[in-house]
Amino acid sequence: xxxxxxxxxxxxxxxxxxxxxxxxxxxxxxxxxxxxxxxxxxxxxxxxxxxxxxxxxxxxxxxxxxxxxxxxxxxxxxxxxxxxxxxxxxxxxxxxxxxxxxxxxxxxxxxxxxxxxxxxxxxxxxxxxxxxxxxxxxxxxxxxxxxxxxxxxxxx
Amino acid sequence: xxxxxxxxxxxxxxxxxxxxxxxxxxxxxxxxxxxxxxxxxxxxxxxxxxxxxxxxxxxxxxxxxxxxxxxxxxxxxxxxxxxxxxxxxxxxxxxxxxxxxxx
Numbered sequence: 001x002x003x004x005x006x007x008x009x010x011x012x013x014x015x016x017x018x019x020x021x022x023x024x025x026x027x028x029x030x031x032x033x034x035x036x037x038x039x040x041x042x043x044x045x046x047x048x049x050x051x052x053x054x055x056x057x058x059x060x061x062x063x064x065x066x067x068x069x070x071x072x073x074x075x076x077x078x079x080x081x082x083x084x085x086x087x088x089x090x091x092x093x094x095x096x097x098x099x100x101x102x103x104x105x106x107x108x109x110x111x112x113x114x115x116x117x118x119x120x121x122x123x124x125x126x127x128x129x130x131x132x133x134x135x136x137x138x139x140x141x142x143x144x145x146x147x148x149x150x151x152x153x154x155x156x
Numbered sequence: 157x158x159x160x161x162x163x164x165x166x167x168x169x170x171x172x173x174x175x176x177x178x179x180x181x182x183x184x185x186x187x188x189x190x191x192x193x194x195x196x197x198x199x200x201x202x203x204x205x206x207x208x209x210x211x212x213x214x215x216x217x218x219x220x221x222x223x224x225x226x227x228x229x230x231x232x233x234x235x236x237x238x239x240x241x242x243x244x245x246x247x248x249x250x251x252x253x254x255x256x257x258x259x
Contacts, residue, residue: 009200039216042218076224078222097220099217102219103185104218104220105218106216106217106218106220106223107216108213108215108229109213109214109215110213111210111213113212113232114212114213114230114231114232115171115229115230115231117228117229118215118225118227118229119229120221120226120228121221121222122220122222123184123219124220
């Protein structure tokens with residue numbers, strides 16, 4: 001006989017699935033869930049693992065994302081990266097470096113009123129693709145550029 | 157408390173541009189010192205920026221953000237004289253907060 005409490009909890013969870021269920025019974029606070037899934041992504045070694053940790057199943061290209069990186073980085077320790085997204089409802093930008101020991105370099109969240117734009121500098125271990133991953137309206141989009149690195153920057 | 161950041165904020169056409177230069181070694185944990193020992197990972201993990209009590213940016217950094225992290229971002233609003241504050245936390249629990257006036 002199915003436990004009635006469980007049945008009630010499942011009904012409360014409704015269309016949100018397991019995450020909804022856990023949130024409904026207070027096991028996961030909403031903020032916590034997102035932060036921890038990003039944390040797993042930062043620990044991921046490969047692009048595939050990182051995308052998996054972020055829940056990215058498909059990421060379309062988009063002309064609305066501008067990724068600016070140098071073609072050749074003379075110093076892999078300091079590679080400037082600018083990402084600008086004009087996609088509606090851009091919530092987050094992730095910067096990934098394909099061949100780095102950990103694929104995710106940084107993530108940025110833009111509250112209402114902040115432009116989905118960021119410039120920063122990242123380390124690149126070797127010549128690699130730099131990927132801008134944008135989460136907009138709950139979907140992921142990506143743009144990638146190859147950067148040639150003449151002197152690697154992870155200190156190895 | 158970590159080393160001070162340089163923050164420059166200026167407003168033009170209703171958009172405030174904020175440039176931040178943080179001071180932090182951002183060790184990846186993969187570098188070896190001259191004795192061949194691994195230098196432990198030491199890096200900023202989270203950055204938050206606020207204007208008028210409202211968050212205007214939140215960021216998470218991995219070890220691949222360059223030493224002395226540099227950030228530029230833009231938010232709508234802001235007026236000269238108002239303050240923008242930026243704070244960070246690193247993986248050792250060290251923190252730093254600085255603020256600047258919008259020009």
